[in-house]
Amino acid sequence: MPGQKLYPRATVKKIVKAHSNCNVSKNADVLIFLDYMLFMQNLVKEAGIEAKQGGERGITARSVKKVTANALAKFKG
Amino acid sequence: MARESRPLDATPNRRASTAEPAVFTGRRSILQTPGSQARGAQRPLGLSASGRKVAPPTATPHARAAFRTIDSRRAAIFTPHRARRRSVREARDSPRDFLLSLGKVLAKTTEPIQTSSSSPGDGSRGSASRRGDDDDDPETTLGPMGMDYDDEDEELPKRPRLSLPIDEDEDDSDDLMPHRSVVIDDENFTMQSIEMPRRAFSEQPGGRLSMNSTRMSDFFNTNDMLHSGDVGNETGFFPTINMIDEENFSMGADLASPERLEDAGRRDTGQESDFGIQVPVDLDENTFMIAPQVQDSPDRYPLEEEDGEKEEEEEEENEPVYEDYAPLVDQRSDSYDGDLGELGDILDLEDEEAADGGTRQFDEETRTDILTAKRAEHRSSSKKKGVNISKHGIEYPSLPPAVVKRLAQNFAKMSGAKGKITPDAMTAIMQASEWYFEQLGEDLGAYAKHAGRKTIDESDVLTLMKRQRQINPQTTPFALAQRYLPRELLQDLRMAPPAPSRKRKKAAAGAEDEAGT
Numbered sequence: 001m002p003g004q005k006l007y008p009r010a011t012v013k014k015i016v017k018a019h020s021n022c023n024v025s026k027n028a029d030v031l032i033f034l035d036y037m038l039f040m041q042n043l044v045k046e047a048g049i050e051a052k053q054g055g056e057r058g059i060t061a062r063s064v065k066k067v068t069a070n071a072l073a074k075f076k077g
Numbered sequence: 078m079a080r081e082s083r084p085l086d087a088t089p090n091r092r093a094s095t096a097e098p099a100v101f102t103g104r105r106s107i108l109q110t111p112g113s114q115a116r117g118a119q120r121p122l123g124l125s126a127s128g129r130k131v132a133p134p135t136a137t138p139h140a141r142a143a144f145r146t147i148d149s150r151r152a153a154i155f156t157p158h159r160a161r162r163r164s165v166r167e168a169r170d171s172p173r174d175f176l177l178s179l180g181k182v183l184a185k186t187t188e189p190i191q192t193s194s195s196s197p198g199d200g201s202r203g204s205a206s207r208r209g210d211d212d213d214d215p216e217t218t219l220g221p222m223g224m225d226y227d228d229e230d231e232e233l234p235k236r237p238r239l240s241l242p243i244d245e246d247e248d249d250s251d252d253l254m255p256h257r258s259v260v261i262d263d264e265n266f267t268m269q270s271i272e273m274p275r276r277a278f279s280e281q282p283g284g285r286l287s288m289n290s291t292r293m294s295d296f297f298n299t300n301d302m303l304h305s306g307d308v309g310n311e312t313g314f315f316p317t318i319n320m321i322d323e324e325n326f327s328m329g330a331d332l333a334s335p336e337r338l339e340d341a342g343r344r345d346t347g348q349e350s351d352f353g354i355q356v357p358v359d360l361d362e363n364t365f366m367i368a369p370q371v372q373d374s375p376d377r378y379p380l381e382e383e384d385g386e387k388e389e390e391e392e393e394e395n396e397p398v399y400e401d402y403a404p405l406v407d408q409r410s411d412s413y414d415g416d417l418g419e420l421g422d423i424l425d426l427e428d429e430e431a432a433d434g435g436t437r438q439f440d441e442e443t444r445t446d447i448l449t450a451k452r453a454e455h456r457s458s459s460k461k462k463g464v465n466i467s468k469h470g471i472e473y474p475s476l477p478p479a480v481v482k483r484l485a486q487n488f489a490k491m492s493g494a495k496g497k498i499t500p501d502a503m504t505a506i507m508q509a510s511e512w513y514f515e516q517l518g519e520d521l522g523a524y525a526k527h528a529g530r531k532t533i534d535e536s537d538v539l540t541l542m543k544r545q546r547q548i549n550p551q552t553t554p555f556a557l558a559q560r561y562l563p564r565e566l567l568q569d570l571r572m573a574p575p576a577p578s579r580k581r582k583k584a585a586a587g588a589e590d591e592a593g594t
Contacts, residue, residue, distance in 0.1 A: 006562070007480050016533065018465075018473030019518020022525045023532040030562070031538035031554065032517065037484060037561045038547050039513050043506065044488040059489055061501030068509040075513060077520030077541040 007033050035075070043071040465511075467518070478503065481510055517541070 012033055013024045024032075046067035047059045054063060136144065464472050485498055485506050498506070524537040542548045547557065 008477060011474050011476060014473045015476065015514045016518045016521060018467035018469065018471035019515050020522025020525070020533060021467075021469040021471065022522045022530075025532050025534050028521075028533050028535045028538050030558075031535055031542070032521070034554070034558055034561060035517065035538065035542050035545070035547065036510065036513065037488075038542075038545075038557065040481070040484045040506075040510065041488045041491070041561075043509055044485050045492040047502070048489060048492050058495050058497045058499065059485075059502045060499055061505040064502050064505035064509065068505065068512070071509065072512055072516060075545050075547075076516060077524070077544045 009033075012036075039071060039075045042074060043067060046071060467515070475507070476510060476514070478507055481507055 009029050012029045016024050016029065016032055043064065044059065047063040050066050051057075051059050051063035056063065465475055466472050482498065482503055485503070489495065489498060520541055521533045521537050524540055525531070525533045528534075528537070530537075539548065539554060542554065542557075548554055
């Protein structure tokens with residue numbers, strides 16, 4: 001674990017670059033990934049709540065799908 | 078005996094409060110005397126006949142009053158049932174008795190008045206008929222209104238019941254009927270006017286170019302929303318169950334739309350947006366579920382127009398299953414002409430469709446051929462694992478699932494759930510993050526371009542996070558970075574982003590933001 005990278009920085013940069021058609025400055029990807037983590041946290045948390053409400057154990061595709069829209073809307077700039 | 082031990086001032090009060098039970102006290106006192114006597118011997122001052130404490134003579138007036146009330150309560154408890162009930166009844170009945178007596182008094186003077194002569198002839202409301210009565214009676218023509226009230230006390234309840242309820246119902250129905258229809262329209266507009274400012278024009282479902290695939294979803298969403306607005310909930314809910322149950326619906330398709338759906342729902346249906354948000358999602362699942370192609374290539378196509386059309390094509394191909402789809406489109410175009418203007422490109426397509434009417438499908442079929450061919454090309458290119466094409470035509474790798482999974486598991490554990498995430502959920506999460514990055518890339522690109530840069534800066538990201546309300550005066554980006562980045566198992570990664578430089582950039586970004594906005 002300790003030696004593992006948290007995320008592939010180059011990949012994140014490429015993804016953002018492709019979507020924005022802009023270059024990504026040297027360290028912006030860290031913040032981007034930080035934001036992504038916040039998004040993931042939100043998504044997973046909401047999905048967990050949704051799953052609990054739906055009586056499922058563990059996070060399921062259904063719960064994730066249900067909360068995806070909200071999470072995305074929340075993270076719209 | 079025991080009573081003698083009671084202080085003088087307490088005795089009369091107690092008797093007064095329990096006047097009736099006093100009859101029985103003899104018995105009680107017999108039973109209780111020994112104990113009370115014994116106790117009385119010990120404390121001659123403090124005990125009453127029933128062994129209760131009695132206010133000592135030295136007690137203050139308040140204390141004595143308190144003792145008295147306590148005593149009376151106890152006495153009430155011990156009073157035999159009949160007596161107690163009677164006493165309660167007395168207390169309870171007093172207002173009723175008053176009314177009864179009043180009624181008796183009034184009964185003598187009041188006489189039933191035959192209203193039949195006036196009321197049917199007037200056929201109007203109470204006041205008018207009452208005047209009619211006055212006119213009929215020679216004596217009361219001059220009589221004041223007060224007389225009428227006295228005479229017609231009995232009359233009043235009857236008439237309103239005959240006439241008023243009907244009128245009221247009519248009134249209510251009149252009020253309600255227009256209300257609903259009006260409310261829907263009005264609220265749509267008001268909601269639009271409220272919602273509009275929130276997003277830049279370019280970001281609205283139609284105008285925003287961000288997600289190519291989204292366009293179609295927008296398309297269908299608005300469709301669904303409109304349909305639901307027209308017809309009601311029915312459309313949304315039935316398919317839902319089936320869809321949810323079926324695991325096989327395509328990830329790309331049903332997830333693509335939700336965000337857009339939400340927006341569309343808010344704008345189009347106003348109050349109904351609550352369920353509107355959910356309904357369209359389900360519907361999308363419906364519509365998209367059938368299209369297996371979407372699953373293959375959830376990627377974005379380089380050209381927006383083509384994308385929209387392609388997705389349409391997919392829909393069309395699947396059409397046999399959903400034959401009612403075309404009518405839905407027609408409905409939407411009819412009822413939402415006003416909205417169409419706002420929605421931009423998509424709407425143009427829709428307008429065309431509306432104009433075409435029946436021929437639309439044929440056109441689309443022809444389009445379909447072309448588009449399917451194009452799509453096939455795209456798919457072949459994008460089938461390489463992990464390579465997608467953005468709307469700008471740039472290929473990009475997708476985030477490694479392992480990373481996403483690790484993140485998701487960590488957060489799941491943090492939020493209290495089990496860290497277990499099913500593969501299905503994993504694909505859903507991957508899809509969500511895909512969309513997230515697409516959305517994020519477009520937003521960041523827009524910010525950078527707005528600032529006249531060709532490079533996405535930290536300041537852009539910070540602006541974005543600020544707008545997402547992830548950053549506020551209480552939570553600085555640093556706090557977030559401290560909390561998340563290092564905590565994510567990786568010490569080295571925390572070192573990797575050079576903190577000081579980010580700090581500087583952050584300050585600069587703040588300055589830029591202020592200057593920019």
